[in-house]
Amino acid sequence: MAARPSPYLEGLNPEQRKAVETIDGPVLMLAGAGTGKTKALTTRIVHMLNTGKARPNEILAVTFTNKAAREMKNRVGHLLGQPAEGMPWLGTFHSICVKLLRRHAELVGLKSNFTILDTDDQLRLLKQLVQAAGIDDKRWPARALAGVIDNWKNRAWTPDNLPAAEAGAYDGKGPALYRQYQARLIELNAVDFGDLLLHVVSIFQTHDDVLAQYQRWFRFIMVDEYQDTNVAQYLWLRLLAAGHKNICCVGDDDQSIYGWRGAEVGNILRFEADFPGAAVIRLEQNYRSTPHILAAASSVISGNQGRLGKELWTEAETGEKVRLIGHWDGEEEARWIGEEVDAMQGGTRGLRGFSLDDMAILVRASHQMRAFEDRFLTIGMPYRVIGGPRFYERMEIRDAMAYFRLVTSPADDLAFERIVNTPKRGLGDKAQQKIQMTARANGVPLIEGARILLAEKGLGGKGAIELGKLIEGLDRWASLTQGELRRVALDADSVVEDGGEIERVEYGPPEMTHVELAETILDESGYTGMWQNDKTPEAPGRLENLKELVKALEQFENLQGFLEHVSLIMDNEAGEDGEKISIMTLHAAKGLEFPVVFLPGWEDGLFPSQRSMDESGQRGVEEERRLAYVGITRAEEVCTISFAGNRRVYGQWQSQMPSRFIDELPEDHVEVLTPPGLYGGGYGAAGMNSTLETRVAEANVYNSPGWRRLQTRSAERPTSQPREASKTVIDLQAVSAHSMGERVFHQKFGYGLIIGIEGDKLEIDFEKAGAKKVVARFITGTDD
Numbered sequence: 125m126a127a128r129p130s131p132y133l134e135g136l137n138p139e140q141r142k143a144v145e146t147i148d149g150p151v152l153m154l155a156g157a158g159t160g161k162t163k164a165l166t167t168r169i170v171h172m173l174n175t176g177k178a179r180p181n182e183i184l185a186v187t188f189t190n191k192a193a194r195e196m197k198n199r200v201g202h203l204l205g206q207p208a209e210g211m212p213w214l215g216t217f218h219s220i221c222v223k224l225l226r227r228h229a230e231l232v233g234l235k236s237n238f239t240i241l242d243t244d245d246q247l248r249l250l251k252q253l254v255q256a257a258g259i260d261d262k263r264w265p266a267r268a269l270a271g272v273i274d275n276w277k278n279r280a281w282t283p284d285n286l287p288a289a290e291a292g293a294y295d296g297k298g299p300a301l302y303r304q305y306q307a308r309l310i311e312l313n314a315v316d317f318g319d320l321l322l323h324v325v326s327i328f329q330t331h332d333d334v335l336a337q338y339q340r341w342f343r344f345i346m347v348d349e350y351q352d353t354n355v356a357q358y359l360w361l362r363l364l365a366a367g368h369k370n371i372c373c374v375g376d377d378d379q380s381i382y383g384w385r386g387a388e389v390g391n392i393l394r395f396e397a398d399f400p401g402a403a404v405i406r407l408e409q410n411y412r413s414t415p416h417i418l419a420a421a422s423s424v425i426s427g428n429q430g431r432l433g434k435e436l437w438t439e440a441e442t443g444e445k446v447r448l449i450g451h452w453d454g455e456e457e458a459r460w461i462g463e464e465v466d467a468m469q470g471g472t473r474g475l476r477g478f479s480l481d482d483m484a485i486l487v488r489a490s491h492q493m494r495a496f497e498d499r500f501l502t503i504g505m506p507y508r509v510i511g512g513p514r515f516y517e518r519m520e521i522r523d524a525m526a527y528f529r530l531v532t533s534p535a536d537d538l539a540f541e542r543i544v545n546t547p548k549r550g551l552g553d554k555a556q557q558k559i560q561m562t563a564r565a566n567g568v569p570l571i572e573g574a575r576i577l578l579a580e581k582g583l584g585g586k587g588a589i590e591l592g593k594l595i596e597g598l599d600r601w602a603s604l605t606q607g608e609l610r611r612v613a614l615d616a617d618s619v620v621e622d623g624g625e626i627e628r629v630e631y632g633p634p635e636m637t638h639v640e641l642a643e644t645i646l647d648e649s650g651y652t653g654m655w656q657n658d659k660t661p662e663a664p665g666r667l668e669n670l671k672e673l674v675k676a677l678e679q680f681e682n683l684q685g686f687l688e689h690v691s692l693i694m695d696n697e698a699g700e701d702g703e704k705i706s707i708m709t710l711h712a713a714k715g716l717e718f719p720v721v722f723l724p725g726w727e728d729g730l731f732p733s734q735r736s737m738d739e740s741g742q743r744g745v746e747e748e749r750r751l752a753y754v755g756i757t758r759a760e761e762v763c764t765i766s767f768a769g770n771r772r773v774y775g776q777w778q779s780q781m782p783s784r785f786i787d788e789l790p791e792d793h794v795e796v797l798t799p800p801g802l803y804g805g806g807y808g809a810a811g812m813n814s815t816l817e818t819r820v821a822e823a824n825v826y827n828s829p830g831w832r833r834l835q836t837r838s839a840e841r842p843t844s845q846p847r848e849a850s851k852t853v854i855d856l857q858a859v860s861a862h863s864m865g866e867r868v869f870h871q872k873f874g875y876g877l878i879i880g881i882e883g884d885k886l887e888i889d890f891e892k893a894g895a896k897k898v899v900a901r902f903i904t905g906t907d908d
């Protein structure tokens with residue numbers, strides 16, 4: 125029988141075609157990045173629909189993110205030549221499980237209109253249970269319990285099948301509290317995120333009839349990014365596929381990057397054992413990237429042990445080498461990338477012109493986005509943040525900003541509402557209503573209403589004490605901002621003369637700068653502490669974001685100026701369409717591709733992250749290396765890796781070492797770009813307007829082992845002469861009375877280390893006062 129011509133099959137390579145046409149029985153497509161796994165999977169769906177092999181509702185297709193699900197729907201629609209309607213079971217694990225659970229809620233004691241709790245609700249509930257159990261939640265925060273329980277759910281452990289080894293969790297009370305929590309959720313007719321899968325798995329395990337029904341129903345199962353499934357997801361798939369075994373999983377062991385969330389790359393390796401006789405298809409031709417980019421990615425990932433090992437090749441033209449560049453600090457890195465993006469639109473360095481939609485910046489940690497967002501807003505470059513809120517929209521940033529707003533304008537009721545009970549101060553809905561009513565009755569802002577309420581003793585207990593402390597704190601912090609303004613006017617002798625112009629130095633009040641004030645507010649209010657005690661996986665990221673917020677403040681004269689900047693930013697952004705550059709984390713970039721990719725912040729401690737390096741053994745760093753592989757392989761034509769020699773953390777300079785992954789790049793495929801400033805380039809170091817400090821920093825950077833290696837490689841290149849740069853610096857240091865790293869004493873700020881030299885101006889990291897720029901003549905050397 126002659127098959128209908130199927131244009132969508134043309135252009136597939138033989139292996140892809142095999143994956144598309146092998147419809148019955150288990151199929152594992154195991155292949156490196158950009159080899160067309162997702163394309164083959166999508167085409168497979170189209171092929172099944174087109175040949176009448178399956179109806180749309182018989183196909184269960186699971187993707188990792190909503191974005192991926194949307195894209196797959198679009199691609200199917202495109203290949204079918206009509207919108208992919210009636211594919212009800214194409215989505216993420218969670219979205220599919222919600223539907224299933226609504227149908228069978230009663231089997232686990234829920235009603236079909238159950239609510240899905242968000243993290244806040246979940247925490248509130250756990251906190252109640254922790255308190256009821258008489259546990260000191262200072263020592264054993266409810267958040268820690270939330271993390272433990274999430275983790276158990278990822279592993280499909282219910283209170284009934286929790287392994288004995290977990291008995292000691294959360295001071296030995298974890299298992300009992302887990303049981304209570306699950307019972308309470310049922311009473312409330314609610315589920316948390318982890319329950320969505322867990323309940324469905326339980327139903328399948330205990331109700332053969334229900335399972336059999338879905339096994340018949342989902343005649344064909346397909347899973348993208350299989351390497352990142354956790355145990356609960358794996359069980360769910362295995363149960364559904366157990367009958368007909370028509371399951372097709374695609375993945376890449378080298379791209380397994382969710383180990384921290386309970387994903388087990390072992391699942392992919394076990395596939396053949398679980399489904400004997402599986403057709404295993406390997407794809408080796410990469411259709412995404414140039415040979416240089418592929419070589420760089422392959423070289424980095426080859427540092428990992430125990431890989432399945434795959435060779436990738438491509439027919440693409442040689443193209444650009446991977447570009448590598450080091451900067452003085454993070455701000456300069458952002459500035460350079462901004463300029464580069466701008467230049468690339470018109471075509472630069474012999475490259476074709478790219479649109480903003482073609483370009484992406486992929487960061488390791490979300491707090492890195494702030495520098496780019498600020499920079500792009502400053503130069504009016506449209507951008508979008510994918511996979512999460514933009515920096516200033518994040519919960520912890522909004523909370524912190526609400527504190528700052530209240531300090532500068534106490535009548536800001538929205539800010540007051542936001543933080544009055546964050547962290548928890550025992551001021552629940554009732555107490556807040558009382559404050560509202562008192563304020564309204566007196567026609568005053570909430571903070572004044574609260575004052576009146578306290579004076580009238582209209583509030584009692586812990587709430588009253590804590591509210592008193594909060595108001596007292598707000599008053600104190602507000603008085604410190606006023607001190608700041610006076611101080612700057614009085615502080616005549618610390619004015620620095622710069623090329624004839626008078627430049628005011630932000631010394632702030634004797635006791636505190638606005639940056640220190642911001643830290644004080646976050647500390648004394650208990651806000652920072654709230655996240656420090658938080659044991660959920662997101663907490664460290666939130667703390668990083670808070671640090672980053674404080675860092676952003678340094679570029680402004682005072683809190684007020686900063687708040688104005690942010691409100692302008694937020695205003696600016698309302699919805700406009702058009703081309704935009706994308707900013708996202710490496711995790712969010714999985715499965716995506718862009719002609720131009722920037723990979724900033726390749727520094728040990730940032731990437732690989734400090735946590736992964738602290739972890740014993742190689743596991744942590746190996747997962748980071750896979751992330752590096754994911755990052756590089758997102759690029760089609762131009763891939764630029766960069767790092768900074770210094771980063772500022774809490775007002776302190778920290779010098780950074782280039783990432784060990786930079787050492788692992790293959791020299792023949794990398795071009796080292798000359799940093800700006802080194803040879804009369806246009807940009808000075810952030811806030812310093814100097815090329816000298818840039819050079820010092822660069823010299824430091826170049827002295828790292830990674831750079832030395834790259835230097836020798838590119839020694840013959842006329843444009844790249846880092847060795848000379850360090851020589852210049854040494855000469856300049858010889859004529860200066862002070863040297864980098866020297867410990868000195870300043871009349872006003874005490875002891876500190878020199879971290880920058882610019883003529884007679886020194887950047888000093890003071891032990892008490894933090895980093896400041898001062899005039900050399902106010903400095904005396906010390907003996908140590």
Ligand code: ATP
Binds near residue numbers: 162714716757
């Ligand atoms: P990742 O591991 O990053 O998810 P992948 O293996 O899923 O990658 P795809 O995203 O499916 O790869 O494909 C990468 C690119 O190659 C896409 O732009 C896709 O359209 C293209 N491509 C895939 N197969 C072919 C082919 N046979 N001919 C031409 N282009 C192809």
Ligand code: MG
Binds near residue numbers: 161162163348715
């Ligand atoms: Mg893919």
